Amino acid sequence: MVKIFNPMSSYPNKVDDMIFFQDCNLDNLHILNTYNDYISQGKYKEANDYIHQQENFYGYFADFFNAIENRIYNLQDYLLNKPPKKQPFIYSDEEPTEIDENIKNIIWT
Numbered sequence: 001m002v003k004i005f006n007p008m009s010s011y012p013n014k015v016d017d018m019i020f021f022q023d024c025n026l027d028n029l030h031i032l033n034t035y036n037d038y039i040s041q042g043k044y045k046e047a048n049d050y051i052h053q054q055e056n057f058y059g060y061f062a063d064f065f066n067a068i069e070n071r072i073y074n075l076q077d078y079l080l081n082k083p084p085k086k087q088p089f090i091y092s093d094e095e096p097t098e099i100d101e102n103i104k105n106i107i108w109t
Helices: 026-040 044-052 062-081
Strands: none
16 A cells, blocks of 8 residues: 555654545445454454555544654644744844844844
8 A cells, every 4th residue: 555644743854744634435435344343353453454455545543643643742842842032122222332142133123
């Protein structure tokens, strides 16, 4: 089967590809029924192997949930470790007397 998406997230180095999802149509209902039969019998490995052999079949399967979880984790990690945003504007009635490296790119108004 052609892999539809990568369950691992590349964020923030790269924006992750969009995950395509659609409901099962009547032509593919037998695939979903077979998958659900495996699950109801407790044959999880067989169900996973079966669904990964299908061409262009989309659903809420383990890869989908892993991809969502990895993307959320990477976004949270990025936001928690992101440096604070610098304030480029300073409002003051007085001009600075000295310009050092810390305030060189600040806009005085």
